[in-house]
Amino acid sequence: MAVQRSDQNSVAGSRIKQFIKSLNAAWFTQERIVFAIAFILFAAFSVSLNGFFSVDNLINLMRNVSVLGILGIGMAIVVIGRGIDLSMIAVMAVSSAWTLQLMQNGHSLGLALLGGLVCALSIGVINGLLIAFVEIPALFATLATGIFLYGVGKSTLLDLDVIYLPENLGWFEEIGKGRIGPVPMAIILCGVAMLAAYLFLSKTRFGRFIYGTGDNPLAARITGIPVRVIITAQYTLASFIGFFAGIIVSTAVSAMNTRIFHSTMIYDVILVVVLGGIGLSGGKGSIRNVIVGTLLIGTLLNGMTIMDMQYTMQNLIKSLILLGAIILDSFLHPRNEETAQQGDI
Amino acid sequence: MASSNAFMRARYKYFPDHLVGELLSKRWMESAVPTVILVAVFLYLVGTLPNYLTPVNLMDMGRLYAEFGLVVLAMALVMIGGGVDLSIGSMFALCNVAMLSLINMLGWPLWVAIPSVLVFGAALGAINGFLIGYLKLRAFLTTLVTLIIYRALFDIVLQNFAVEISGGFLDSEVWDFIGDGDVFGVPSSLIAFLIVAIGGHLVISRTRPGWHVMAIGGARRSAYNAGVAVNRTIFMTYVVSGILTALSAIFFAARLGSAGSDVGVGMEVGVLTAAVLGGISLGGGRGSVAKATMGSAIVLLITNGMLRMGMEGGSSSVALGVILLIAVGIDVKWLKNRHKIISKVYVSPAYLDLPSAPSAEENSGTPYEVNNRLKTVTAIGLGKLEGPEDVILDHNDNLFTGTRHGDIMKFSGPNFEKQEVFAHIGGHPLGMAFDPDGNLLVCVGGMGLYGIKPGGEVYRLTDQTNRTWYSVNDDSRLRLADDLDITPDGEVYFSEATIRYEMHSWSLDSLEGRGNGRIICYDLNTGKTRTVIRNLLFPNGICTSFDGMSILFAQSWNCSISRYWIDGPKRGQVEPVIPNLPGYPDNINRASDGNYWLALVGMRTPTFDLALKMPGFRRRMARRVAPDEWLFPNINSGCVLKFNEAGEILDVLWDLGGENHPMITSMREHKGHLYLGGISNNRVGRYKLENADPDWVGIDTYWGKPK
Numbered sequence A: 001m002a003v004q005r006s007d008q009n010s011v012a013g014s015r016i017k018q019f020i021k022s023l024n025a026a027w028f029t030q031e032r033i034v035f036a037i038a039f040i041l042f043a044a045f046s047v048s049l050n051g052f053f054s055v056d057n058l059i060n061l062m063r064n065v066s067v068l069g070i071l072g073i074g075m076a077i078v079v080i081g082r083g084i085d086l087s088m089i090a091v092m093a094v095s096s097a098w099t100l101q102l103m104q105n106g107h108s109l110g111l112a113l114l115g116g117l118v119c120a121l122s123i124g125v126i127n128g129l130l131i132a133f134v135e136i137p138a139l140f141a142t143l144a145t146g147i148f149l150y151g152v153g154k155s156t157l158l159d160l161d162v163i164y165l166p167e168n169l170g171w172f173e174e175i176g177k178g179r180i181g182p183v184p185m186a187i188i189l190c191g192v193a194m195l196a197a198y199l200f201l202s203k204t205r206f207g208r209f210i211y212g213t214g215d216n217p218l219a220a221r222i223t224g225i226p227v228r229v230i231i232t233a234q235y236t237l238a239s240f241i242g243f244f245a246g247i248i249v250s251t252a253v254s255a256m257n258t259r260i261f262h263s264t265m266i267y268d269v270i271l272v273v274v275l276g277g278i279g280l281s282g283g284k285g286s287i288r289n290v291i292v293g294t295l296l297i298g299t300l301l302n303g304m305t306i307m308d309m310q311y312t313m314q315n316l317i318k319s320l321i322l323l324g325a326i327i328l329d330s331f332l333h334p335r336n337e338e339t340a341q342q343g344d345i
Numbered sequence B: 001m002a003s004s005n006a007f008m009r010a011r012y013k014y015f016p017d018h019l020v021g022e023l024l025s026k027r028w029m030e031s032a033v034p035t036v037i038l039v040a041v042f043l044y045l046v047g048t049l050p051n052y053l054t055p056v057n058l059m060d061m062g063r064l065y066a067e068f069g070l071v072v073l074a075m076a077l078v079m080i081g082g083g084v085d086l087s088i089g090s091m092f093a094l095c096n097v098a099m100l101s102l103i104n105m106l107g108w109p110l111w112v113a114i115p116s117v118l119v120f121g122a123a124l125g126a127i128n129g130f131l132i133g134y135l136k137l138r139a140f141l142t143t144l145v146t147l148i149i150y151r152a153l154f155d156i157v158l159q160n161f162a163v164e165i166s167g168g169f170l171d172s173e174v175w176d177f178i179g180d181g182d183v184f185g186v187p188s189s190l191i192a193f194l195i196v197a198i199g200g201h202l203v204i205s206r207t208r209p210g211w212h213v214m215a216i217g218g219a220r221r222s223a224y225n226a227g228v229a230v231n232r233t234i235f236m237t238y239v240v241s242g243i244l245t246a247l248s249a250i251f252f253a254a255r256l257g258s259a260g261s262d263v264g265v266g267m268e269v270g271v272l273t274a275a276v277l278g279g280i281s282l283g284g285g286r287g288s289v290a291k292a293t294m295g296s297a298i299v300l301l302i303t304n305g306m307l308r309m310g311m312e313g314g315s316s317s318v319a320l321g322v323i324l325l326i327a328v329g330i331d332v333k334w335l336k337n338r339h340k341i342i343s344k345v346y347v348s349p350a351y352l353d354l355p356s357a358p359s360a361e362e363n364s365g366t367p368y369e370v371n372n373r374l375k376t377v378t379a380i381g382l383g384k385l386e387g388p389e390d391v392i393l394d395h396n397d398n399l400f401t402g403t404r405h406g407d408i409m410k411f412s413g414p415n416f417e418k419q420e421v422f423a424h425i426g427g428h429p430l431g432m433a434f435d436p437d438g439n440l441l442v443c444v445g446g447m448g449l450y451g452i453k454p455g456g457e458v459y460r461l462t463d464q465t466n467r468t469w470y471s472v473n474d475d476s477r478l479r480l481a482d483d484l485d486i487t488p489d490g491e492v493y494f495s496e497a498t499i500r501y502e503m504h505s506w507s508l509d510s511l512e513g514r515g516n517g518r519i520i521c522y523d524l525n526t527g528k529t530r531t532v533i534r535n536l537l538f539p540n541g542i543c544t545s546f547d548g549m550s551i552l553f554a555q556s557w558n559c560s561i562s563r564y565w566i567d568g569p570k571r572g573q574v575e576p577v578i579p580n581l582p583g584y585p586d587n588i589n590r591a592s593d594g595n596y597w598l599a600l601v602g603m604r605t606p607t608f609d610l611a612l613k614m615p616g617f618r619r620r621m622a623r624r625v626a627p628d629e630w631l632f633p634n635i636n637s638g639c640v641l642k643f644n645e646a647g648e649i650l651d652v653l654w655d656l657g658g659e660n661h662p663m664i665t666s667m668r669e670h671k672g673h674l675y676l677g678g679i680s681n682n683r684v685g686r687y688k689l690e691n692a693d694p695d696w697v698g699i700d701t702y703w704g705k706p707k
Helices: A002-027 A030-048 A055-080 A088-104 A109-133 A138-157 A171-177 A185-203 A205-215 A217-223 A227-253 A258-262 A265-276 A287-306 A311-332 B002-014 B018-024 B029-048 B055-080 B088-105 B110-134 B139-167 B173-180 B188-206 B208-218 B220-225 B230-256 B267-278 B289-308 B313-346 B503-511 B606-612 B615-624 B698-703
Strands: A162-164 A255-257 B378-380 B391-393 B399-402 B407-412 B418-424 B428-434 B440-445 B448-452 B458-462 B481-486 B491-496 B517-523 B529-536 B539-544 B550-555 B560-565 B574-578 B583-590 B596-603 B639-643 B649-654 B666-670 B673-677 B684-688
Touching: A030 A265, A030 A287, A055 A088, A055 A185, A055 A205, A055 A227, A055 A265, A055 A287, A088 A109, A088 A138, A088 A162, A088 A227, A088 A255, A088 A258, A088 A265, A109 A138, A109 A227, A138 A258, A138 B139, A138 B267, A138 B313, A162 A258, A171 A185, A171 A227, A185 A205, A185 A227, A185 A287, A205 A217, A205 A227, A217 A227, A227 A255, A255 A258, A265 A287, A265 A311, A265 B139, A287 A311, A311 B139, B018 B313, B029 B267, B029 B289, B055 B088, B055 B188, B055 B208, B055 B230, B055 B267, B055 B289, B088 B110, B088 B139, B088 B230, B088 B267, B110 B139, B110 B230, B173 B188, B173 B230, B188 B208, B188 B230, B188 B289, B208 B220, B208 B230, B220 B230, B267 B289, B267 B313, B289 B313, B313 B615, B391 B428, B391 B666, B391 B673, B399 B428, B399 B440, B428 B491, B428 B698, B440 B491, B448 B481, B491 B539, B491 B550, B503 B615, B517 B539, B539 B596, B550 B583, B560 B583, B583 B666, B583 B698, B596 B666, B606 B615, B666 B698
Parallel strands: B428 B481, B481 B539, B539 B583
Antiparallel strands: A162 A255, B378 B684, B391 B399, B399 B407, B407 B418, B428 B440, B440 B448, B440 B481, B448 B458, B481 B491, B491 B517, B517 B529, B539 B550, B550 B560, B560 B574, B583 B596, B596 B639, B639 B649, B666 B673, B673 B684
């Protein structure tokens, strides 16, 4: 018996040793660190801020970040494929605003939705073509198409900066306003979108190809993966997700304010993705990282709002955190002179 | 048929197809497109907008241009180093607010405030530089984030101090001069801009730090391996960018004195567009101050013009976005495919109608009838030589020949078994001749005309000639000096086979059928070089006639031998000697019986003769077919001819089997033997001549017997 016990002890001991060993390196993934920070922040806010830890506020928090989470999915897909999409907010704002505008102009809901969708997808395809075929750096191309779309929206498509949702649209309004039990529809839609994206990225051939393309585009191309098609598809998908998020926003508040393009929302989306642990060098990460990143940002935004912090100060703090996240990312996925790609800006 | 031929002949004679490729391969062509755009936009605006050319308007535009241009220069510097700085708009806004608050709120004197703001700008740039240079973050994303950080700081400052900042009013003549003073009608800020631009140009193009920036942008890894301090240099580009932006903001502050919340918003798009449109590549390594100033002028004219025509801000940003994308797209694609495009377009065939070739077949009755007399050729240095184009022998029976590796080989001994490197020049030594002092003069392909003293010491005679003012390719350099001979007056006449191709791609010249070559004269007495005859079809062999009154020269691609009179009544005239050979002539040398030897490097084929009449066919071939599959003239089997002063063919030597000495580019008679060189051979051939003077040495016919 005694012998057996000592055996058990030693087994347990070695397991602990292994655990500690694994703590040193592998356990400290960015995802876990961020999750821990989110948890600590959450606990701190719960203790220190009045009205933070209440069901209403938490549901509110979740609903507020659900749009960020959805946009984060689109950005995650693009970033995994070694790209970035700065035009997502412009797509979200202008395409959904145009849908509302079409309805204002007396068109049917179906036609309006189709119009918005075509608008969003065409920008996605243009992004993809510019990046995959013309080989313009992704940041650059999407920055320009975002400005382009916003300018077109402002000057030709839309009458005003803020477009309101017509009344009595039935089920359509439920997308943003509805609830299933106590849970707002937006949270459920965000969850569904995340599940779908998870399955898409991990279970479908196309999803795996995105990982391959992001990890090493040249090798992927040699293997026979249609890299250019994949890249075009991933931007189109991101634009589609932007449109989807825009519909949720505009039905939730019964309007779409296109000035949101000038806000720092796109950086929030990047923050979600980068902070969650999806490396900007591509090929790494999953939807789980998006969830973690969304939770952290949600907690932070909600806490700062409850603290009644100035909007400009919030921007400053968020952008400093984003800078910290990028620096962390560069330490976790370092580049050096020997492996850096020429012209990689 | 005849009329269409005449049409084709005229079309290819007068339409300069070859200029397309030559222009495209010029670096300055890339600035030509922006220049044309600039002029077009300017003319359009002058035509449409009233009062555009008035001094007041031009002065206003000058100020706007100076402020914008300074920021574009800042961006250009960062971009040339391989980065990008999107935060300049926010830095500009922050510096503007800093300047105004220092003088209006804190009341600092200008001589303290202005340097302080410059330092402040440098500090803002240093943050970017530290993150990108030392922490190796990606420039694009990092400066995008510092853009929002700086903007947030700006917003916070403005929220709290807006009234105080805009409230004060500095009464200072200096400040007014900075804001709207001028010197002889040139705005103060424009003067500052010009000084910065000229200084910047000198730094980038003439100094070590500037070259380091260029090197890092062009090939970061190589720069690192070459020992350039990559991190520090990149850091410095951002610091300088911050200083320039601050300078621009100071002029802006002095001019307007306002701290609006939208100062600098979206500025980065305009600035990027200006830089890329001017021709500064994303990714670095390519760009100049001139390109930046050009690009900023275009963008300023466009945005300002749209504003004046009453277009909304929205459509102006759409226009900028589209221009930016198009410019970047063209830049990326052009950079990637430049070499492919140039190599496809560069070969530009012309029309060449050769008379039908005389037959060389057996029993054809022509003087060229094949025989097998070169069967008895023996080899010298077999397998130890590569590319002996020309051979020459001195009085002591030493044989000299050039090789592909740039060496001059010397063979000596009764059977030339002793081989040594006489001299190393470089390039590919081709034609050779001895001057009166016993120096060996050599035409070196890729280098020029060189001499070797009897001791083996190499010296340069000439590597350039007078530049033709209208030629696009720089024709002052000698690309392919081919063969030479010396006249009794001490003038070295040498041929340059083509001015459009380098030594390694000379065979491409055969596809053009255009007169790309020339004959150049170097005077041994004065050391002057001048071009004598232009537009020759691959001028090759050159030989001074026995009387020293003329030189004979061969043009390979039109299969002819001509005479150029250098003395006597016909001086300066060219007349045909043998107008139509059955093959492509190469070197010409003197024979012991007062006649001349001529090497035919290859025989003409009806196919290629036909192709020469179809330039369109050759152009399609050069564009669509891989170079390995192109139709080239045959240069693998030829013969040796002997002709007299009148151009009559006296003798012909063939190697029928093509085994003994297949390719012949030159031959030199020496003491009863003929020595054969061939540019793609691995040996020199030696052939015993019947009935030849066994004591005849070629040099003696030039400079007499040695005492």
